[in-house]
Amino acid sequence: xxxxxxxxxxxxxxxxxxxxxxxxxxxxxxxxxxxxxxxxxxxxxxxxxxxxxxxxxxxxxxxxxxxxxxxxxxxxxxxxxxxxxxxxxxxxxxxxxxxxxxxxxxxxxxxxxxxxxxxxxxxxxxxxxxxxxxxxxxxxxxxxxxxxxxxxxxxxxxxxxxxxxxxxxxxxxxxxxxxxxxxxxxxxxxxxxxxxxxxxxxxxxxxxxxxxxxxxxxxxxxxxxxxxxxxxxxxxxxxxxxxxxxxxxxxxxxxxxxxxxxxxxxxxxxxxxxxxxxxxxxxxxxxxxxxxxxxxxxxxxxxxxxxxxxxxxxxxxxxxxxxxxxxxxxxxxxxxxxxxxxxxxxxxxxxxxxxxxxxxxxxxxxxxxxxxxxxxxxxxxxxxxxxxxxxxxxxxxxxxxxxxxxxxxxxxxxxxxxxxxxxxxxxxxxxxxxxxxxxxxxx
Numbered sequence: 036x037x038x039x040x041x042x043x044x045x046x047x048x049x050x051x052x053x054x055x056x057x058x059x060x061x062x063x064x065x066x067x068x069x070x071x072x073x074x075x076x077x078x079x080x081x082x083x084x085x086x087x088x089x090x091x092x093x094x095x096x097x098x099x100x101x102x103x104x105x106x107x108x109x110x111x112x113x114x115x116x117x118x119x120x121x122x123x124x125x126x127x128x129x130x131x132x133x134x135x136x137x138x139x140x141x142x143x144x145x146x147x148x149x150x151x152x153x154x155x156x157x158x159x160x161x162x163x164x165x166x167x168x169x170x171x172x173x174x175x176x177x178x179x180x181x182x183x184x185x186x187x188x189x190x191x192x193x194x195x196x197x198x199x200x201x202x203x204x205x206x207x208x209x210x211x212x213x214x215x216x217x218x219x220x221x222x223x224x225x226x227x228x229x230x231x232x233x234x235x236x237x238x239x240x241x242x243x244x245x246x247x248x249x250x251x252x253x254x255x256x257x258x259x260x261x262x263x264x265x266x267x268x269x270x271x272x273x274x275x276x277x278x279x280x281x282x283x284x285x286x287x288x289x290x291x292x293x294x295x296x297x298x299x300x301x302x303x304x305x306x307x308x309x310x311x312x313x314x315x316x317x318x319x320x321x322x323x324x325x326x327x328x329x330x331x332x333x334x335x336x337x338x339x340x341x342x343x344x345x346x347x348x349x350x351x352x353x354x355x356x357x358x359x360x361x362x363x364x365x366x367x368x369x370x371x372x373x374x375x376x377x378x379x380x381x382x383x384x385x386x387x388x389x390x391x392x393x394x395x396x397x398x399x400x401x402x403x404x405x406x407x408x409x410x411x412x413x414x415x416x417x418x419x420x421x422x423x424x425x426x427x428x429x430x431x432x433x434x435x436x437x438x439x440x441x442x443x444x445x446x447x448x449x450x451x452x453x454x455x456x457x458x459x460x461x462x463x464x465x466x467x468x469x470x471x472x473x474x475x476x477x478x
Contacts, residue, residue: 037102038194039270045199046271047280048206049358051287053263055209056355057139058256060348061318063292064299066252068310068317071240072232072300075249078241080289082253086466088285089458090259090427093434095277096446098268100438104365105262108269112438121429125262128422129362130382132261134389135414136359137186140352141178141394142169142319147345156337161323162316170398179390183383185353190360191379194270198357205354212347213294219340220301223329229301233293250470255419257288260427260467263358266365278449291351298344305329318348360386389414424471428464435459 040046067075101108106122113119145168149155169175189201220226258264268277303310303321306328310321323341330337360382367378392400396409405413434443435456444452 037269039272040199041195042199043272043275045195045203046267046275047283047287049198049202050264050267050280050284052202052206052354053267053358054257054284054288054355055206055291055351056256056258057136057143057348057352058252058258058355059288059292060295060351063252063256064296065317066248067233067296068300070245070248071237073234073236074238074241075245076233076293076296077236078246078249079253082250082466083257083285083289085458086250086427086463087253087257087259088281089455089463090254090430090467091257091264091281091284092277092447092455093430093459094259094262094265095268095271095281096434096438096443097430098265099271099273099275099277100442100446102269104269104369105265105362106366107369108265109433112442113433116437118429118433118437121426121433122262124422124426124429125265126363126366128261128418128426129263129359129366130385130389131414131422132418133186133356133359133363133382133386135393135411135418136352136356137179137183137386137390138175138394138411140182140349140356141175141180141390143345143348143352144182145174145178146319147342147349150338150342150345153338155323155341156327156334158327162320165316165319170401172395172399175394175397176391179394180387182349182352182356183387183390186356186360187379187383189353189357190364190382191376193375198361201357202354205350209291209347209350209354212343212350213291213298216298216340216343216347217294219336220298223301223305225305226301228304229299230297232304233296233300247470247473250466251474254427254467254470255423256292257285258355258358260423260425260430261418262362262426265430266362267358269365276449277447278451278455302326302329302340420471420474424467424474427467428471431459431463431467435461435464 040049097108097112101111103111105125106119109116109118109122146155189197191197254260299317299322302325306325322344326337326341330340360379363382364375364378367373367381368375371378393411393414396403396411401409403409408416443456447455449455
């Protein structure tokens with residue numbers, strides 16, 4: 036008998052944890068900073084409703100209707116048809132994304148430890164410190180391995196005793212840390228400028244680039260298109276309201292993303308010369324300098340703020356990596372009839388090997404390129420530019436056009452089914468296709 040979630044709150048928190056990750060706390064503020072703040076956020080919210088949520092609901096329908104892993108789900112629902120390719124895209128993407136994601140997550144773990152040791156409190160060249168860290172041949176590798184071990188520990192314990200139980204701990208912890216950091220950030224001098232940037236739209240900055248960035252962020256932040264949520268939905272009970280769960284997950288994911296803006300923008304605007312559009316360096320280079328400048332006269336607040344912030348990043352990364360691990364673990368468990376713990380060990384071992392390769396591509400292997408990219412960038416490019424958008428298009432097309440109408444209606448059980456069918460068939464595939472083509476042309 037397949038595993039299942041033991042409670043509705045555990046199911047919602049686990050699904051929300053799958054969506055909430057570094058994309059909310061790192062990528063969202065970066066994209067908002069680059070694209071004009073509030074105007075970008077309004078576009079992002081529209082795209083979540085029109086693009087990302089339909090794909091999420093489609094994954095929920097496929098997962099619960101089949102009660103199988105992301106590959107076998109298509110074999111159950113469409114035997115003999117080529118839709119199974121979408122399932123294999125999810126499994127491959129699960130391995131690859133966890134491999135390079137764990138590298139960045141390892142950075143957050145290392146910075147958490149360093150922050151709690153107070154080493155980041157002294158003024159230094161934070162850019163040079165970060166560059167030296169990622170180029171180190173062993174330190175980021177050890178951090179990555181430690182993060183993978185934490186992910187493995189949760190997944191190997193199973194759905195109810197592992198994923199659900201730890202989601203009930205990690206997600207409330209994440210929300211508590213967010214609230215503390217928002218209070219600290221809003222207490223900084225000049226915080227009102229950050230709030231104005233975040234909530235006062237400037238539509239003069241909206242152009243095609245901003246719209247497409249909002250579409251891309253909405254799609255990628257929710258971890259849709261690669262089977263994470265389809266795998267989780269296969270553990271849902273029959274009375275789970277799929278549309279309501281999807282809405283709640285999108286709501287939680289968006290609240291976390293906006294909360295990250297409430298933490299970061301007031302802090303950045305409180306320090307002269309800090310840039311809100313600093314890209315990935317915002318988290319590991321700009322913010323340590325912001326913390327030190329803003330709280331230089333109050334070392335205790337500096338210690339609390341920086342330590343909790345990197346702990347927040349680590350927790351968010353862990354909740355998301357668990358779902359990525361589960362895609363491949365469920366597939367290997369059910370396809371090769373192995374015990375969950377054995378399957379989890381196989382996934383962890385493979386991802387650790389790939390993770391070492393990705394980590395070293397910043398250091399001693401930085402001169403090795405494939406298609407003009409290092410291994411980390413290559414994995415990221417393949418997953419983000421190909422696997423996720425293609426997976427999303429295939430999911431929506433399958434649910435909208437090929438899956439039996441009676442199956443879709445029975446799974447959704449919602450008065451919004453006609454609207455959702457329109458989104459499945461037309462809006463989401465076309466919108467995702469536009470982002471897909473644009474991203475390829477932008478390479």
